[in-house]
Amino acid sequence: NAGVTQTPKFRVLKTGQSMTLLCAQDMNHEYMYWYRQDPGMGLRLIHYSVGEGTTAKGEVPDGYNVSRLKKQNFLLGLESAAPSQTSVYFCASRRRSRGLAGVSTSYEQYFGPGTRLTVT
Amino acid sequence: GENVEQHPSTLSVQEGDSAVIKCTYSDSASNYFPWYKQELGKRPQLIIDIRSNVGEKKDQRIAVTLNKTAKHFSLHITETQPEDSAVYFCAAIDPLNSGYALNFGKGTSLLVTP
Numbered sequence: 538n539a540g541v542t543q544t545p546k547f548r549v550l551k552t553g554q555s556m557t558l559l560c561a562q563d564m565n566h567e568y569m570y571w572y573r574q575d576p577g578m579g580l581r582l583i584h585y586s587v588g589e590g591t592t593a594k595g596e597v598p599d600g601y602n603v604s605r606l607k608k609q610n611f612l613l614g615l616e617s618a619a620p621s622q623t624s625v626y627f628c629a630s631r632r633r634s635r636g637l638a639g640v641s642t643s644y645e646q647y648f649g650p651g652t653r654l655t656v657t
Numbered sequence: 658g659e660n661v662e663q664h665p666s667t668l669s670v671q672e673g674d675s676a677v678i679k680c681t682y683s684d685s686a687s688n689y690f691p692w693y694k695q696e697l698g699k700r701p702q703l704i705i706d707i708r709s710n711v712g713e714k715k716d717q718r719i720a721v722t723l724n725k726t727a728k729h730f731s732l733h734i735t736e737t738q739p740e741d742s743a744v745y746f747c748a749a750i751d752p753l754n755s756g757y758a759l760n761f762g763k764g765t766s767l768l769v770t771p
Contacts (some may be wrong), residue, residue, distance in 0.1 A: 568756055577666075579761035580701070581745055587756045595755055596658070599672055627700060637758070644689040644750055648700040 538563050541649035543628050549655045550618040558613040558652050560628030566634035569611040570595075571603065572645065573624040580627060586611055587633075618656045626652045659684040659751045663762025670769055676737050678765045680747035681729040689750040691731045691759070692721060696743045704745075705732070737769045 544559040560569065567588050572580040582595030584603040592603045600622060602614045611630075615622060629646040660683040670676050682690075687712045691706035707714045707730065714721050718737075723730040734741055744766050748759040 558682040570756070570758055572759075577763060579663075580759070581761070582758045585756045585758050593756065595758060619695060629759075645691070645706070646702060646759060648702075650700050 539631055540564065543626075544607060545652060547648065547653045549657065550615075551657055552619060554618050555614070555616050556618065556654075557615075558626055558628075558654075560611045560613070560630075560649055561609055562611075562630040562647070562649075563609060564630065564632065564647065565608070566630035566647070567608075568646075569605065570629045570633045571601070571611065571613045572627045572629065573597065573612040574627060574651075575598050575624050583613065584625075605633050618654075620656045622654065623656045624654060626654060659687055659749050659760040661747060661749050661760050661762045663747050663765060665765060666763065667766045668768070669698060670737055671768055671769070672737060672739060672771050674737055674739070675768075676732075676734045676767055678732045678745055678747070678767070679729060680749075680762050681727075682749040682760075683728070684749070684751060685725075685728065686752055687749040688752055690721070690723060691730070691748050692719075692732045693748065693761075694743045695746065695764075701746060702756045734767075737767075739769050739771055742767055742769045 541562045570585045571583040571586040586592045586605040589608040631646045663680045688709035693701035695701045716759040720733040744764045
């Protein structure tokens with residue numbers, strides 16, 4: 538199993554350009570997440586998905602769009618890149634696990650290797 | 658939403674000493690608290706986690722303690738080694754929102770000097 542993979546690993550964009558970051562997982566996980574990591578800020582949630590065809594906003598969604606057309610893929614799009622979007626982007630996934638009374642029994646997230654994006 | 662505070666932001670210890678990193682959280686409904694280690698240029702790696710129904714958990718030289726009443730949890734690393742040098746992040750799950758996404762602290766840069 539490859540686990541969680543991200544494409545590309547590095548990218549430099551000019552302000553106003555667009556691009557799509559691809560996250561893929563081969564673990565049949567239901568949940569997928571996009572985080573960004575900036576120096577001194579920890580990781581912050583951009584968007585997330587609880588299943589194929591569903592997406593929702595996280596803490597810092599402005600300037601990003603996402604799609605989850607296939608269960609194994611979660612795409613993050615930047616329509617018009619800005620220097621403030623210079624960051625390292627991490628994708629993560631987790632499985633849905635239900636125990637008694639519908640309580641989730643597994644919260645562990647598996648992270649991809651990251652995409653380093655620079656917007657000039 | 659959940660707010661996670663982490664201290665200290667930097668920590669330097671001598672090899673063999675212990676290191677302690679502390680985190681507080683704001684949402685009393687949070688019930689899962691993982692710790693991640695991140696080496697330079699790498700992805701965060703889960704090193705230990707604890708659920709809200711447990712007060713302490715150990716894994717060799719690493720332990721985590723949780724005080725639900727005070728809403729704080731701590732990472733303890735004993736007999737530190739140079740390879741423990743990395744950035745450590747605490748996190749808490751928001752069980753009611755964001756699809757069980759993680760809310761991270763801002764990280765602690767640990768340096769273990771030989």
